[in-house]
Amino acid sequence: MTAALPVLILLTSLIPAGVTFFLAQDSHGLRNSLNLGGAVLKLGLIVWMLFAVAGGATYEATLPLAPGLVMLLRVDALALLFISLSATLWFLTTIYAIAYFGAKPELSRFFGFFSLCVAATTGLALSGSLISFFIFFELLTLSTWPLVAHKQDKPSLSAARVYLAYALPGSAALLWAIIWLESATGPVLFTDPPDLSALDPYALRAIFALFIIGVGVKAALVPLHGWLPAAMAAPAPVSALLHAVAVVKAGAFGVVRIIYDVFGAANVIALGVGVPLAALASVTIIWGSLRALQQDEIKKRLAYSTVSQVSYIVLGAALASPLAMIGGLVHLIHQGLMKITLFFCAGIYDERAGVKKITGLNGMGQRLPWTSVCFSLGAMGMIGLPPLAGFVSKFYLGLGGLEAGAPWVLGVLAASTLLNATYFLPLLYRLWFLPAAPDATGNERAPALVIPAVVTAAAAVGVGLLAASPISPLGWATLIVTREYGP
Amino acid sequence: MSLTVFALTGAALVGLGVYGLLALPHLLRRIMCFNLIGSGLFLFFGAAGARGAAVDAIPQALIITGIVVALSASALAVGLVVALARRTGHAALPDEDRAP
Amino acid sequence: MTALYSGSLMPLAVLVWPLLLGLVPLVPRWREGALRVLPLAPLPALAFAAAGASGTTVLPDLLLGVHLAAVPGGALLLGMTALVWTVAGVHAALALKSGVQAGNFVGFWCLTLAGNLGVFLAGDVVTFYLAFAAVSLAAWFLVVHERTQKALAAGKLYITLAVLGEAALLIGLMIGAAAAEDLQITSVRAALPDAPLGQVGLAALIVGFGIKAGMVPLHLWLPVAHPAAPVPGSAVLSGAIVKAGLIGMVLFLPDGSGWGTMLIVAGLTGGFWAALWGVTQRNPKAVLAYSTVSQMGLMLMLAGAGSGGVAYYALHHGLAKAALFLCVGVMAAAATPRQRSATLVVAAAVALSVAGLPLTGGALAKLGGKDGLPAALALALTLSGVTTTLVLGWFLMRLDQHAAKPAAKPAGPHLWRGVFSGAALLAGLALALPWVLWAGATGLPAGYPVRGANVFAGLWPVLAGLCAVAVIKRWALPAQPPGDVLALFQGLRGWAAFPAWPGGQRLRHARSIRRPALRALLHAKAAEDHMRRWPRAGVMLIVAALVLAGLLGVAN
């Protein structure tokens, strides 16, 4: 059982993916029930494991490939943190996507790759060795491309090209780093960090840099972030998934794995690579917000805000102090909840009211009240207002920065708070205060679109409001840090 | 004594063939040059094989096989050249200077 | 899994009740009459304060562990806040138009109220920050309620400063929490001064609270926001909400640090300068706003000096200032000359009390504040009576000429009677309540306020002030726009609005590098054709054979 479970979880999205590809375009019922069924099943398994793992259990499954190529699937607390996010949001996004696409063409292809993408994310979370991490990292890249290109019009195709143009060199760098490291230390399993003494500090720094470049592309660290704003040419459910769970999170998660399970926080500090990375993350945070200010398209603005927000996680990991790490990990969840809410809403504005530009939001608060409330909650969470999710992560990051002896982090957080307010509050201002344009139309009579947004928004409030309870993401992150990376 | 003659002749044939192969664009000439080189090598082979008094059977067997192979190769080549000449009117590779 | 809560639930109820009422407008059927719930929202707080504000709630699972207990002087402040909000609520229920707009107003009114009460109940920094954020951000909606250009502009300024304040506050609280390794306000206060970044933290906190408390020079928003907000809104802003900043100062600033002095200086500057500047205003609410700035200055001065009378002083000022603002609304609703003069009488009574006319609540508040104060500061407090009389006198003149506001319903005797009685009630409380609480709050003998010296110290500034009023009644000062220093910032607007930068730089760059790359590729193609020629290839083949042979040969 312990071996079967990780594989089972992987299959819950792999099988739907495999089958969906060969379904006819018009067999909606079967396709939807397949995807939803897989999602529900996976959620069930995860809930079941949450309790087991909280009790200290771990599940492992190994598939030895060629010598040195160990495919290891392992459920530990950190992995579970990430899967439970992806599984939950996958379920909601599936509902949303089904409603969003209705009877548009190429649905089988879309949902096939959609499930494949989630399978890749799951595998990424579960992988217990560098190589399996890389394998799923690549699978993710490949399965995301068709999603970005889904519309098959000029912008989406060029967006997809840009995406690959960033992602593939990135993965080349990652592979380079992995093999450089493993050629000296042997296969790296996350369970037992490798003995790095075989390599001299300069080589180690170079390897670390390569690792960061590799995963940094996905985490959209400046200057490797160019693909993310371009990728918002994709349909809304894809953007939601991309920005909240799948790709950028994979990058951030990779940073965490690399710092804590490959190098080990102590080594990162000893090598003096943590602070530069934290600085890079801070630059990203600020730069992303500044660019977001200049966008007049809702999704573009959200995309740049993702660039900025995801680096919170990197920042937390790079500071390598317990509190900062808690902040980073918990932001992995919190940002996901808030950002997916925002993208859901952006999709609804586009789909139900034809609003793409920020100017179109004027007075939408009256026309689409539920959507607008969710959007406002997400935005305020991003700004970091209590009791919303964003505040909790920000607070821990700040404390962590002080703990790690990097008080400048406070400045970064404050600046980003202000910038977030500067590019989100005008939206709320338009939503609620400005009168709607005379020709404005739109309604939200599409429960399958609105309900997911409401759920995630409620979750974003809930995890912040109940942060201190042991079952909250914060509680889980604390458990991870104290149990697995505790000093 | 006679062996060295064989060997030298073989070497000469090979040299001749190599020169022609590189210098002459006309494809039939090239095919002939291939055959020259082949024969030269076989001569040399026979010479090298026949060491001491006892005649070694293996080289002869091999040479015969080789000649057969060379023959079939030449046959195919000539066929192709003819076909090419029919199509293009030239018995030379397109991007090389035209042969008559 | 610990217990969900421990301790009495009363403090929690105080906060939750308004939040629940805030949800009423969500029910379409109730939306029409939603305004009527406003007076009910503060009642639990009132009861709690009347009962002495004892009891604590601990909710370990909520936020990062919520502790609720009345802060020092909390009973007074809670009571005052509750009273102000109740009466203002009545006023709003009577005076405001109902409808969707009103629905939003009710929701955010209750949210603001909860936050306002929360800052007086918070025991840990996170809850405090939450309450503070609620009270300052939700008040945005009170400011812009009327959606006029003026209101929206004021709202912009208000929210900008509020967010800045939040950010500063967050920095300060984080530094404190990190230093204390604990979230309790008391331990943070204790840990801050000697923390590595303690001074930075304190500075940040002072900025954060200063903005809210209208500390000069961070007071910009008050004179702009008050005139824009509807009457009840300004009443709670000026009466209760600004006190959140004050209580923050009291809670977090350690005694006897350099910051105290700084606070005194800033307070005194505000105390006098703002009052004088108020005389240059035309809109009575702007005048009142400046008077609030000056009164807050005095309270900050008291806080900086560590006087125990701050809460007591704040109690009176809150009630009085709210009453004055309501009077503006009353005046707007007044139809007959009788009503107008009646309003003026009430306003005048309250004004004199604020100025510290002996035997009024205001005089007691001043006496309570002076107690244990250095002589110089006590004198300053006395002197402030002059300026206060001046500015409030000026306010009465402006009020006299004040015309009905368009936002109000068509004035009717019924409406006027309602709002007038509200204002009158607050005025009465402002005059009388200090007497009731005197002994309990200050611990001074009951006869103390009627001693000759104290009466004189209260009387002469008022008389002097009245003379000054007589002067400006003749020679009015030139009018100035509200928001004095704000003019400086207008220039920065252009910078603040980020111009969209040219987007496609990267692309153009790429195109510039693409052309040579293509040329190189074509060159490669040409080279390929070149290599395809047989003779060259043949030579290369032989060369390769010989090179390899050579390399192998030399090795063996």
Next chain:
Amino acid sequence: MSALVVVLTLPLVTALTVLLLPARARVPVVLASSALIVLAAGALALAVWHGGPVTLAVGGWAPPLGIALRADGLAAALIMMSALVMGAVALAAQFELTPDRVGARMGFGFWPLMLLLWAALNAVYLSRDLFNLYVGVELLSLAAVALVALSGSAQALAAALRYMIFALAGSLLYLAGVVLAYGAHGTLDIGLLAVRVPAHTDALALGLMTAGLLAKTALFPFHVWLPPAHAGAPAPASALLSALVPKASFLILIRLWFEAMPDLASGAALLVLAALGAIAVIWGGVLALVQKRLKLIVAYSTVAQLGYLFFIFPLAGGDGSAQPWAAGAWTGAMFQALSHGLAKAAMFLTAGIYIAAIGSDRLGDLRGLARTLPMTGFAFALAAITLMGLPPSGGFTAKYLLMTSAFAAGQWPWALVLAGGGVLAAAYLYRPIAALFAQRAQTAARPIPRAWQAVPLVLAALSILLGLLSAIPFDLLQIGRPAPAQEGL
């Protein structure tokens, strides 16, 4: 044993019988015997897997008199791969090369040539005798040239002739080396040569043979014949030419450098070979970027992919063979040979499908075909993944093993080329994929039977599976691996 005989003789027999058969019977017979050969290949692989290398002394005479045939793990693996590719190509060709579609000559000529090629391949894989290898590789070249010329168009003929010139020159160089070797040692059996008394002509002999085989393996700069030849041949033929033919001459190189004369291998020579390989990777990739026709892109990608094979020489050859990482490098290169074979065959077959569907393989005309022929597009994408070396494909396993040993050997530049080559491959394979995924279908596509579409998909899937289940082929390849590589010199 019997399986070995079957894989060796059955293709030849079938090739001859096909000549005599009436048109109707031709395809069924070929398919039947192909199936038999695939089974035999599987049986052989199993036999090797369980009982170690299978040896057959023809006529019961041991070398030097007799000719020894030996199937070690490497040979078995290559035979298996070739059998799968051949079988798949036969299946695809029965749809594609019907006389009414492509005319009688091609419709008839393809089958015997294919079987002849197959026989020659297996002969090369199994031979342990330099002259046998000569004959085998010569037959191989002739069959290949004939396949190129099959379409009979002018540029096809020119391409065939250019190919022929290179091939013959290569054979002659190789033959010269053989002659020298025999003159020096009086034997051509690899096993005996390995234990020979070193002679001073050995260097020249090995040099000549190597150069000749490089010309046949189309290593840069002798690749120039390959793109026109592979692009000019009918798609199924191209699949064979690209996937299998170069592997045969490469195998002979391995036999020479690792089994017959490992003692000669000098660092400098090994370095030259690998350097040429590295240049090939870059050069092939760059030129693939500028091609406009799908088949040319795929052909140039062959040039690039063959380059990786040559990293085996410095990493596992010479002194390296004694090192711990030698096994990794050696196996990595072989994985590359196997996975490239499968993937490349799949790619050419998809190209054939597109040509059959719209009558052209210009990228411009391919636009939007992913919608009309989804299975084929999927197959192409899978094959592309292997060629890019992305996990979990066989190409990835190969790259991974090679890179690891490159680092372990401290020769990281090879790793750099491996990584860069992967990105380059992604770049040039992206163009056709993007075209296929484009919005509007340009030309109305003729219907293509699903069975035909399934063939390349299966091959591509196999090339992925090779990576997922890499443990089994890995162990198979170790069986009978050249002894020096384990003992050192």
